[in-house]
Amino acid sequence: MVILKLAFRNITHAGLRTWLNVFILSFAFVLIIWVQGLYEGMQRQVIRDMQAIEVGGGQFWQRNYDPYDPLTLDDAHAALSSELQHLVQNGNATLVLIVPAAIFPEGRVQSVILRGIDPNQKIVSLPSQELTNKVSPGVIPAVIGSRMAKSANLAKDEIVTVRWRDANGVFDAAEIQIVAIFNTHIQTVDVSQIWVPLQRLQEMVHMPGEATYVILKQGLNNIPPGSPDWIYRDYDFLFADINNIVKSKRAGSSIFFIILMAMALLAVFDTQVLAIFRRRKEMGTLMALGMTRRWVISLFTLEGSLQGLLAILVGAVYGIPFLAFQTKVGISMPQAVEQGGFNLGATLYPVYSFKLFLLTTLFLFISVVIVSFLPTRRISKLKPTDALRGKTT
Template identity: 25%
Template sequence: MTIKLPAVAFRNIFRNFRRSMLSAIAIAVSAMAIMALLALLEAMESDMASNLVSYYTGQVRVRHESFEQYERYNPLHLSLAADEVLPLVADQEGVRAVTSRINFPANLYLNGKNNAALGVGVDFASEEAFIDFPSLVKEGRLPTEGSNEMLIGAFLARDLHLNLGDKVTVLTSTALRGSNAMTFQIVGIASFPVGGLNAKVLYVPLDRAQYLLRMEGQVQEVLLLTEEGYKERDVASSVKKLLQTELSLGTETKAWKDLNMMYSFLAIAKVIYYVMGAIFFVLGSTVIINTTMMVIYERMREIGTLGALGMQGKELTRLFLLEGTFISIIGSTLGTIVGVIIVFILSKVGLNFTEAMSGVDMEISSILYPQVNFFIAIFVWVYAIIIASLSTLIPSRRASKIQIVEALRYV
């Protein structure tokens, strides 16, 4: 029997338009939800990567080889000589920018009480390639080198009732395993994108941190940014060999992806969400399965007539499969378009997780801006069509097994 199955299948969709649209809407809602979910996950991943590189590890981090082993003891004596390491590393092929930092536990002595915080000694000049400090300062200015001044997170200042001009005594342990204290004046209050930085971190000039910690000329870590086209792990390996060869210095030199487990977990979460997406589409496809089964029973006499006119069982299967595929295409297209629109709006207004993230120590910004990713949009569109279409194969095969005589007798 010669018949244009696609044309017939498309026309059959409109025989019960309301039911067809109900099936399409189920697929559309699934596609829209997965589109928004994957866009949010991509935003979280890129945001975490940016924050890790800027505020925590750089693209490559260099430390003394034994520092990690004793890190829980705050081994500031396991340090690097800044005047030897920095010039050598800066000239290495593939290195774009270099900075050095010292992280130290700090107690802020206020009103007779000690308040825990994390101090970071930085060279604000060399930090320009890593952190855009001027854009983060919402009140005051940056500390100047050689001055007992500090930049403090906005939440920490709020919780401790501190303002510009206030003086705070910082108590900490030194590289010599003793204690030392120094009074700093707050000259800047910063609003960092990461809630954890806002709530517990203060920045002081590197030279003052070295003096406070009895680490003159020493730094805890050296951070690197790599040139475009160079792999972080390759640069880390070459820098490690360079320091060993030139200075006989054993270091722990690693790329940023090898330093943070949470980022690795986020990559695993992406795979899980893709599987969840498939489950969402299968659930949405149950509406098409039910609809197709109803259509088969409603059109039983029609199926018998087509069979009597010579249509083979495989052609009947194709006919109903094409109907389900067309509905899937309509639903997937509608859902993907709506999903793209929603993500585009969120990319402008952002998703504010400030309150939700206030007690969570993660390297993710409090406000996320999902971005429209056309690769994800195309993937979701195709993904939805394939899964929904395959779901209609089960009831479609039912039509091919119907006996012609039984179908013609069906009332």
């Protein structure tokens, strides 16, 4: 307790030197938490949006289905297993059929994916009910995302020709009418995707009752086991890409943290080295007054470490209101963020967990203790008589 009291007195009496170190450390502390919170918020937001719009509570995939290999799509369809049929009938799942196709907007040809979905489904928050809108006889109602509308230059109520190949390999064509255009952050349900009524698509391609994947309701318990034709894909699988992107972005940002922390820790290290150089006489005096070298080392280490502790407290004073404000108001994301590998909403809400606070606090404090201790090892070689004369041993 004595040594703690002395160390606290020393650093508070040291004035500006202490507070500069404390400020830069606290700045690093708050900034690390802030950026980590942004990534956490980003990850959660993307996952939440994907759950709501695309992934639901998990999916069953037809065994041939590979979204990254368009050549699998022709064979990626099958009738549902009895368990999956049961889930769909009970409103706990909805099925989607995928068919590669081409559209001919303004005389151009453009490859698209036709996705058949039940217009009355409530499993994902796609505007599928728009598919019940009245259209001209023989025309297929279709819903597309804003990116698709932009790339194909399609507007609401516009009609475009679509061509596909049915289950027998025979090409057929019809006209679709855009009955709604929706906005979403999730590109995979938007870019090159055309949503049509499921039953109509099944008729078009002669695949009655068949689907490519089944989306489960969120929070569904008792998920049935997979079958040879239908493979269960859990969140770990479905969000692997997103998690990897966020992981790589975190790793990238860690360079920034390392530089920032290095600057802050260098300030502490420098102060310690300078203190040990300038305060040799004081060390000699402390030893003459009865302090052991170990006590002196502990005192100087504690002085440095207390700067870390003060930085955490100071950081908390201005950091907590700042971070709380950010959590509430969020951060407006520029359109350019779309280039970053995944899309975010117009506003990103950071998420700050207790674990994040705890780990960052521990990381900062331990780092400060280490850099505070390293220069003090010189004291262990210091002779009291040399120290009293202001000499280093």
